[in-house]
Structure formats: C-alpha cells, structure tokens
Amino acid sequence: MVSIEPAAPTATEPEEQQGPAVTEDPAVWARKDLLDTDTLSAEEIDLVLETADAMAEVRERPVGRVATLRGTTVVTLFYENSTRTRASFEIAAKAMGADVINLAASGSSVGKGESLVDTVRTIEAVGADVVVMRHPNSGAAALAARHTSASVVNGGDGSHAHPTQALLDLYTMRRHVGEIEGRKVVIVGDILHSRVARSNLWALQAAGAQVTLCGPATLLPQSLRSLPGYEGPGGCEVTTDLEGALTGADVVMALRIQRERQDQGLLPSLREYIRQYQITEERLARANAGALVMHPGPMNEGVEIAPEVAHGLRSVVEEQVTNGVAVRMAILYLMATARRR
Amino acid sequence: MRALLIRGGRLIDPASGRDEQGDVLIENGRVSAVGGNLSGDGAEVVDAAGCIVTPGFIDLHAHLREPGFEQKGTLATETEAALRGGFTTACAMPNTDPAPDSAPAVEGFLKLVAQKARVRVLPVGSTTVGRRGERLAALSELAEAGCVALSDDGSPVPGGNLMRNALTLAGALGLAVAEHCDEPSLSGKGSMHEGAVSERLGLEGQPAAAETVAIARNIELCELTGGRFHIMHVTTARGVEQVAHAKERGLPVTCEVTPSHLFLTDEAVAGSDLTPAYDTSAKVNPPLRTETDRLALLAGVNSGVIDAIATDHAPHAPEEKLREFDHAPFGISCAETALATVTTLVSRGELELGATLRALTQGPAETFALDGHVPGIGTLAVGAPGDVTVFNPEERWTVDPAAFASKGKNTPLAGLELQGRVRAVVVGGELRHVLEAAHV
Amino acid sequence: MSPVELQRGQEVARTIRRLAHEIVESNGGAEDLVLVGLLTRGAPLAGRLASAIEAFEGECPPVGRLDVGLYRDDVAHRDPPAPVRPSDIPLGVDGATVVLVDDVLYTGRTIRAAMDAIMDFGRPARVRLAVMVDRGHRELPIRPDFVGRNIPTAPSQTVEVRLAETDGEDAIYLMEGADSHGEH
Numbered sequence: 017m018v019s020i021e022p023a024a025p026t027a028t029e030p031e032e033q034q035g036p037a038v039t040e041d042p043a044v045w046a047r048k049d050l051l052d053t054d055t056l057s058a059e060e061i062d063l064v065l066e067t068a069d070a071m072a073e074v075r076e077r078p079v080g081r082v083a084t085l086r087g088t089t090v091v092t093l094f095y096e097n098s099t100r101t102r103a104s105f106e107i108a109a110k111a112m113g114a115d116v117i118n119l120a121a122s123g124s125s126v127g128k129g130e131s132l133v134d135t136v137r138t139i140e141a142v143g144a145d146v147v148v149m150r151h152p153n154s155g156a157a158a159l160a161a162r163h164t165s166a167s168v169v170n171g172g173d174g175s176h177a178h179p180t181q182a183l184l185d186l187y188t189m190r191r192h193v194g195e196i197e198g199r200k201v202v203i204v205g206d207i208l209h210s211r212v213a214r215s216n217l218w219a220l221q222a223a224g225a226q227v228t229l230c231g232p233a234t235l236l237p238q239s240l241r242s243l244p245g246y247e248g249p250g251g252c253e254v255t256t257d258l259e260g261a262l263t264g265a266d267v268v269m270a271l272r273i274q275r276e277r278q279d280q281g282l283l284p285s286l287r288e289y290i291r292q293y294q295i296t297e298e299r300l301a302r303a304n305a306g307a308l309v310m311h312p313g314p315m316n317e318g319v320e321i322a323p324e325v326a327h328g329l330r331s332v333v334e335e336q337v338t339n340g341v342a343v344r345m346a347i348l349y350l351m352a353t354a355r356r357r
Numbered sequence: 358m359r360a361l362l363i364r365g366g367r368l369i370d371p372a373s374g375r376d377e378q379g380d381v382l383i384e385n386g387r388v389s390a391v392g393g394n395l396s397g398d399g400a401e402v403v404d405a406a407g408c409i410v411t412p413g414f415i416d417l418h419a420h421l422r423e424p425g426f427e428q429k430g431t432l433a434t435e436t437e438a439a440l441r442g443g444f445t446t447a448c449a450m451p452n453t454d455p456a457p458d459s460a461p462a463v464e465g466f467l468k469l470v471a472q473k474a475r476v477r478v479l480p481v482g483s484t485t486v487g488r489r490g491e492r493l494a495a496l497s498e499l500a501e502a503g504c505v506a507l508s509d510d511g512s513p514v515p516g517g518n519l520m521r522n523a524l525t526l527a528g529a530l531g532l533a534v535a536e537h538c539d540e541p542s543l544s545g546k547g548s549m550h551e552g553a554v555s556e557r558l559g560l561e562g563q564p565a566a567a568e569t570v571a572i573a574r575n576i577e578l579c580e581l582t583g584g585r586f587h588i589m590h591v592t593t594a595r596g597v598e599q600v601a602h603a604k605e606r607g608l609p610v611t612c613e614v615t616p617s618h619l620f621l622t623d624e625a626v627a628g629s630d631l632t633p634a635y636d637t638s639a640k641v642n643p644p645l646r647t648e649t650d651r652l653a654l655l656a657g658v659n660s661g662v663i664d665a666i667a668t669d670h671a672p673h674a675p676e677e678k679l680r681e682f683d684h685a686p687f688g689i690s691c692a693e694t695a696l697a698t699v700t701t702l703v704s705r706g707e708l709e710l711g712a713t714l715r716a717l718t719q720g721p722a723e724t725f726a727l728d729g730h731v732p733g734i735g736t737l738a739v740g741a742p743g744d745v746t747v748f749n750p751e752e753r754w755t756v757d758p759a760a761f762a763s764k765g766k767n768t769p770l771a772g773l774e775l776q777g778r779v780r781a782v783v784v785g786g787e788l789r790h791v792l793e794a795a796h797v
Numbered sequence: 798m799s800p801v802e803l804q805r806g807q808e809v810a811r812t813i814r815r816l817a818h819e820i821v822e823s824n825g826g827a828e829d830l831v832l833v834g835l836l837t838r839g840a841p842l843a844g845r846l847a848s849a850i851e852a853f854e855g856e857c858p859p860v861g862r863l864d865v866g867l868y869r870d871d872v873a874h875r876d877p878p879a880p881v882r883p884s885d886i887p888l889g890v891d892g893a894t895v896v897l898v899d900d901v902l903y904t905g906r907t908i909r910a911a912m913d914a915i916m917d918f919g920r921p922a923r924v925r926l927a928v929m930v931d932r933g934h935r936e937l938p939i940r941p942d943f944v945g946r947n948i949p950t951a952p953s954q955t956v957e958v959r960l961a962e963t964d965g966e967d968a969i970y971l972m973e974g975a976d977s978h979g980e981h
Binding site: 131132133151153154155156158159162163173174175176177208209211214237238239240 | 552553556557558559560561633634635676679680681682683684
Binding site: 349 | 864866867868878880881882883884885917918919
C-alpha cells in the first residue's frame with residue numbers, strides 16, 4: 017500500500033477534482049465587513065493582494081470583465097464627494113457583473129435628516145449585498161456595519177480609515193519593490209487627519225515594513241509611536257525631520273494638504289509647509305535609487321508635491337489608480353463570495 | 358407615618374465616624390435612634406443583615422431633563438433611577454428649558470418636583486440668564502427660591518470678569534458657583550480625550566489642558582473674590598493637583614468626580630468584547646481620560662481632595678446616541694450603576710470604603726452647604742432626615758440597561774458584572790425602594 | 798480504505814505521450830495548436846504534453862494556464878473557497894485550436910466554466926478537451942476529445958493524478974472520498 021499525503025481541499029459538491037499538492041491551506045476571507053486594515057492578518061492581506069493579481073489579469077483581457085458577481089447588488093453610499101473612489105468601486109463592481117447603485121448624500125433622504133442607521137437599513141431592505149460607504153465622520157462605517165446584514169466596505173471614514181486605499185498602495189508597492197518586509201516607507205504630510213496614513217500604517221506594519229511618519233509637529237499624531245503593537249518588526253518612527261526621513265527610503269508617499277489646516281492655525285501658511293515639506297527632486301535625492309513616489313490623490317501639485325516629482329519617473333500615482341480597480345474587485349469578490357457561503 | 362426599623366446592618370456614618378453593627382430607627386420622617394438592638398414596636402422592619410447602612414446618597418450633579426427634554430427623561434423616571442441607585446437627594450442641573458434663571462422658573466420647577474419626584478430634588482440655579490454666558494441671572498432671587506448652588510452646567514462662564522462677578526455675588530449669598538471647567542478654544546470640536554486612543558480612532562480630541570487652564574483661571578478668581586467655587590466632574594490628574602494646592606492655601610474650592618471617570622478610561626471609546634468601537638455610550642463631557650488620570654482621581658477620593666462623587670447622570674433617547682460618534686450627544690446614564698461602579702472599585706482595592714461613602718454623603722452635603730436647606734442631611738445623627746441607603750457590598754449583578762428605570766439606556770457598562778447592589782432606600786422616613794428579599 | 802494505485806511512473810509517461818500523439822494527429826500537426834492547462838493540476842499536465850509534442854514534432858506548441866474560478870457556478874458551495882489566480886493565455890488564441898487540458902474529468906462544470914473563460918481571450922477556431930482520467934458522472938453535455946484512461950468510479954471516490962513536477966511522482970490513485978475530503 018502506498019501512503020499518500022492529505023489531499024487538497026475539495027468541494028462539498030461534485031466538481032472537477034483538484035489534486036493534493038497544495039502545500040499550505042489557502043487563507044479564507046470570512047469577514048462580513050472591511051472597516052480598516054488594523055485587524056487584518058498578514059495572510060488576509062496576502063489573499064487580497066493575490067486575488068488582486070488575478071483581477072488585474074482579468075482587466076488586461078480583451079473583454080476585461082467577468083460575470084462572477086451577477087446577481088450581487090453593490091450600493092455606493094457617499095456622504096462626501098469623491099468621484100475617484102466612487103468611480104473606482106463602480107468600475108470594479110461592474111467588471112465582475114454586479115449591479116451598482118450610486119447614492120450620494122445630497123440625492124437621497126440623507127439630505128432630509130435621515131439617520132445613517134435608518135439609511136443603511138433601508139438600503140439593506142431594498143436588497144443590497146454590499147454597501148461601499150464614504151463618510152466624513154470617523155467610525156461611521158463601523159456604526160453602519162453593526163446595523164445591517166449587508167457587507168460594509170469602508171470607502172473612507174473621517175480621519176479614521178481608508179482600507180481599500182491602503183491595500184491598493186500595498187499592492188502597488190509590492191509590484192515595484194517586491195517584498196515589503198524591511199522596506200522603508202515614508203508618509204509625509206497631515207498625518208493627524210489622514211485616514212490614508214492610518215490604514216497604510218496598519219497594513220504596512222502587518223507586512224513588516226519600516227514606517228516613518230513625517231510632517232509639521234501640529235499635524236503629527238505623537239502617540240502613534242508608543243501605541244501597543246508598534247514594537248513589532250519595523251516599528252513606527254514619527255518625525256518632523258523630512259531630510260532624515262527620506263534618507264534611505266524605498267517608498268515616499270505624499271498626502272494631500274487641506275487648505276483648512278491653515279485656517280485652523282495648524283499651519284502658519286501653505287508657503288511655510290511647501291518650504292519645509294514639499295517633496296521635491298532635490299529632497300528625493302536622499303531616498304534610495306529607484307524609490308517609488310506615491311500619492312493617494314487628488315494631488316495639490318506645487319503644494320505637497322512638486323509637479324516634476326508628481327509626473328517624474330519615480331511616480332506611480334497613475335498606476336495606483338489603475339491598481340485601485342483590481343484591488344477593489346478583489347475585495348468585492350472576496351466579500352461577496354464569503355456572503356454566498 | 359409608620360415607624361421604620363432598619364435592623365442588623367453595618368452602620369457607616371462618615372459624618373460621625375460611626376462604623377459598627379447596629380440598627381436605625383426612623384420615626385416621623387426623622388432618625389430617632391441609632392445603635393445596637395433597638396426595638397421598634399409596630400415598626401416596619403428592614404432586614405439589613407449582610408448589608409451596609411449609610412445616610413442616603415446625595416448627588417450634586419444630575420440631569421433630570423424636565424422641563425424641556427422629556428424625550429430623554431422625566432422627573433419621574435430620572436428620580437426613580439436616582440432612588441434605585443441609592444440617592445435620596447439629587448441636585449438638579451439647570452440645563453432645562455426654561456433654565457432656572459429666575460424665581461418663577463425655579464418655583465415652576467419645584468412644583469413639578471412636588472408632583473413627581475421620588476427623591477429630594479434640590480435645584481441648582483443658572484449662573485447667567487438662559488445659561489447664555491452674557492449677563493448674570495437674578496442670583497439673590499434664585500437663592501431665596503431655594504437654589505442650593507449656581508451653575509451654567511455644560512456652558513462654562515466665558516468671560517473672566519463675568520465669573521469674577523458671579524463668584525463675588527454668589528459668595529455674599531452663601532452659594533457656591535459650580536463650573537464645568539473647560540476652555541472652549543482648546544477643547545474645540547473634540548468628542549473624546551485627546552491622546553493615543555483619539556489619534557488611533559481618528560477622532561478630534563479635547564486636550565487635558567482644556568480643563569486645567571479653566572481650573573487655573575477659576576481658582577485665581579476664587580482667590581480674588583473669596584467666593585465659593587466648585588469644580589464639577591474633575592477628570593485630570595493635573596486638575597486634582599490644582600485643587601489640592603488651592604485647598605492647601607485655604608481657598609474655598611471644592612470638586613467632584615463622576616463614577617464613570619473613576620471606573621473607565623478613553624479606551625472605552627474604542628470598544629471591548631462587550632461594547633462596540635466608537636461607543637457613543639462612552640462619549641461624555643468632560644471626556645474619559647487616561648489610566649494615569651483615573652489613578653489620580655481614585656487617589657483624590659481616598660485622600661479627600663475630591664469632596665464628592667457625583668453622577669453627572671445624563672440620560673439620552675436611544676436614537677440620539679445611535680449616531681455617528683461626532684454627532685451623538687455627550688452623557689452617560691449612570692444613576693443606577695454609580696454605587697456598583699464605586700463598590701466594585703472598593704472590592705478591587707482601588708477605592709477605600711470610608712472615603713467613598715463620605716464622598717457620597719457628608720462630602721456633597723458640605724460642598725453645597727446643604728445643611729442650611731435640609732438640616733442634618735447626609736448624616737445618621739438623631740434628628741437627621743430619615744434618608745437611608747442599604748446596600749449589599751458583596752452582591753454581584755450584571756448591568757442590563759433594559760432594566761433601568763431611567764429613560765436613558767446609554768451606558769458603556771452594559772453586560773458588565775459589577776459588585777455591590779442597593780437593596781433598600783428610605784427617603785424622609787418612607788421606604789421608597791426595596792429590592793427583592795431585603796424586605797422582611 | 799487506503800488509496801489504490803492505478804498507474805505510476807513509466808505507465809503515466811506513456812499515457813501522456815499517447816495523448817500528445819492523438820492531439821497532433823487530430824490537428825494534422827502542431828501548427829496553430831495552443832495547450833491551455835486548467836489550474837491547478839491541468840497546468841503541469843499541459844506542459845508535459847507540450848514537451849512530448851516537441852519531442853516528436855520538433856516544435857513546441859504555446860502553453861497557457863487558465864483559472865476558471867471567476868466563471869464557476871458553485872462559488873457559493875465551495876468551502877473553503879478556491880483562491881483566484883491570474884490566468885496566462887498566450888497571445889493569438891484567435892483562429893487557433895485550443896486544447897483545454899485537465900487532470901480528471903468528472904461533472905463537466907469546470908470545463909463549462911473554462912469554455913466561457915477562454916472565449917474572453919479571443920475566438921479560437923476550435924476548442925478541444927484532453928484529460929488524463931475520465932471518471933464519469935457528467936452533469937453537463939460535455940465529452941472529452943482525448944482521454945488518458947477511463948476509470949469507472951463511485952461518486953464517493955476520488956481520483957488523484959500526481960505529476961513529478963508538482964508531487965514528486967507520476968501516479969494515479971483511486972481513493973475513497975471520505976479519506977481525502979477529510980479535515981480540509
């Protein structure tokens with residue numbers, strides 16, 4: 017008799033058989049919602065990024081879309097204007113055959129004072145499977161998720177989290193620099209108010225990157241360096257010294273500076289910010305050769321990033337947008353298929 | 358009225374230093390005898406075996422919501438909540454509509470109290486007209502109408518000069534000015550404590566300095582005027598230090614702390630196994646602070662620097678708290694959990710029982726000089742009002758907001774097991790609340 | 798019940814060579830031939846077939862791999878779900894004879910999905926199906942063009958094709974389903 021290793025997972029329903037040679041159990045997506053990256057395991061992040069690889073390949077095909085999510089209804093519920101993110105989700109959902117309904121706060125009963133909880137309950141009642149939500153208040157996606165059986169994807173809540181942006185950033189980094197572990201990633205700008213910075217931080221930490229947060233002292237969350245969980249690989253550096261931060265960087269991510277920070281007195285002036293923190297060619301010379309320049313968009317060219325850097329050889333800003341569709345396809349696919357099970 | 362004999366409990370009366378096994382006899386609404394083996398022929402008997410018997414608790418800071426905000430709570434529901442929490446006296450905060458800024462407004466309120474209240478309700482008048490911080494209310498009129506203190510509650514008196522005049526005039530009337538110490542230009546739109554948790558959650562925070570800057574200003578004005586100044590719900594370690602210094606210098610400064618701030622930190626906002634992330638039930642103003650602050654508050658109660666444990670009981674309608682964290686109103690419904698939170702802290706060795714009970718009885722009575730309004734209040738002396746609370750310090754129970762008498766179910770303690778439970782409450786000699794088997 | 802070995806080593810290699818010959822013969826040569834292995838187990842098999850064809854034709858047909866996960870009709874029922882992987886289809890399936898290659902043909906549902914998938918890459922002149930093992934129990938009107946071996950099975954059983962590239966041995970096993978459906 018021959019002894020055989022355990023067979024690979026097989027379906028509960030008859031199907032073409034798959035052999036036994038899978039070396040490790042594939043990670044499984046079991047989450048109802050995607051609210052932030054902070055609780056994602058490295059395996060879950062890998063699963064999203066690997067699935068995104070498959071989705072990127074689908075996008076390159078002559079047809080460029082599949083029908084996997086036929087019968088799935090995705091509702092985008094945006095309480096903040098964001099043409100880019102909303103469009104990215106819509107394209108992603110449609111590329112997999114889902115029905116997409118776009119709701120904007122101004123165009124729905126939200127404008128009439130309906131509460132968020134009532135709104136998501138209504139959306140669920142009309143048959144939404146997945147709700148993609150953008151909201152100006154931190155924690156809004158978590159609130160919505162608790163009060164609906166639909167899956168909630170956080171498309172950005174206040175200053176809290178923007179997990180799909182972080183995952184597409186990670187995907188873009190991995191495509192260019194390979195393994196993230198040990199890489200120095202510098203995020204520059206208004207860290208304190210940035211959901212992109214936070215979600216990137218958690219995801220990069222999970223992936224083992226060495227993260228530096230850099231910006232004016234009034235816009236830096238001083239406590240992040242001492243939070244539990246930051247003693248892991250890489251750690252998190254928080255600094256006002258841009259030159260030092262850029263030295264040896266593999267990835268430089270500039271964040272959008274909101275003009276209202278000047279009105280709030282957090283910045284003496286935009287000119288002051290530009291003088292100290294704009295990402296310029298000259299400053300970028302301290303980074304590693306081939307360092308990537310990223311920006312979650314939309315860019316204020318000439319403010320947080322010099323135009324020649326924004327469109328320079330190291331910039332992958334446009335690719336981030338392209339990758340965003342593949343990563344969002346992956347997330348919608350994983351969440352919708354997890355629901356069907 | 359039938360006499361009442363509370364028998365066989367551990368009597369603790371901080372005002373007299375009494376701590377012994379014994380009985381309390383209440384006749385004609387007043388304490389008539391205290392000691393061992395009292396006989397009360399024909400008296401109704403409350404068996405207090407295994408329980409602690411103390412003067413009824415006095416809450417310096419309760420939001421009873423009526424008139425004006427009956428969707429959040431009514432005098433009937435919120436004083437029933439106070440009663441079940443062991444409070445026999447509640448000082449009603451002036452954030453009602455209308456605000457108690459004139460004698461007629463106070464008289465109208467007291468009429469409602471007479472009809473509906475389940476415990477003694479003592480009004481706190483508003484410092485300024487409509488609590489708008491523009492000009493002072495009719496302070497002498499308020500004193501005459503029965504107000505026990507002055508406060509603009511959640512709206513700090515803005516101008517230094519306005520506060521100076523309030524302290525000067527109120528001082529002459531013998532009233533304390535109770536202030537929510539906050540510098541609005543620093544607290545801004547903050548919805549929680551500014552620190553590691555707010556930074557992680559992406560919520561705007563209120564720095565501790567927003568409280569301490571205001572405390573510093575008001576202590577200076579207290580010294581300038583000699584008026585009695587009461588700091589409501591102190592939350593910061595530095596704030597406790599400021600009060601201790603002021604007291605060392607002999608200034609007429611007092612302060613209170615809430616059970617919520619003694620029990621919880623800003624981590625409560627982030628949620629737990631029992632509570633959701635961005636828990637609006639943990640949104641309170643001033644905000645829950647850090648563990649360092651909490652430890653300083655506990656030490657402040659134990660040392661007596663903090664005069665009173667006051668609830669800041671703030672019921673809200675469920676749909677008001679079912680909002681985005683930034684949009685939910687501040688406040689915790691805690692009248693019914695207050696005792697249990699502090700006795701749980703006693704069981705953990707964080708609070709001392711004697712100091713804790715003093716801060717619920719004698720401490721608040723002295724803070725607002727309530728003896729002048731209700732002679733003997735806050736003590737078990739013979740002749741004192743028959744206000745007595747009986748609680749079992751060992752009994753464990755699980756917080757269930759649905760079972761609250763309060764309309765406000767907004768507690769961050771839902772599902773939590775606490776130790777210490779009110780078994781019976783006597784108000785003015787009448788046994789108003791009894792829990793299960795304590796009544797024989 | 799322990800696995801029963803049905804074929805191993807040289808026998809397996811011989812079967813692959815025979816399949817390669819049949820494919821070339823049916824196509825009238827290796828021209829315009831594209832071998833597309835279905836992930837996971839069909840992919841190395843397609844590579845083996847291509848090498849075999851090169852050995853006797855002197856010309857190696859282009860080889861692709863196809864993941865049909867996004868085309869399946871049973872996404873809701875697979876537990877755990879199969880990961881979705883990128884496909885890699887050579888340019889120029891338009892007008893080509895595409896041979897779909899898989900290890901075991903069973904219900905036919907994977908092949909149905911594969912036909913939908915390959916059409917998204919172009920318009921082949923013909924699509925053929927080559928499998929190492931046909932174990933019966935079809936649920937769709939699908940029939941293979943090239944079969945390594947027909948093995949009558951019970952639905953409770955499992956057939957495993959193991960290849961040296963991925964498993965360290967060439968072999969075909971028949972096992973009781975319960976054994977291999979175990980804790981996975």
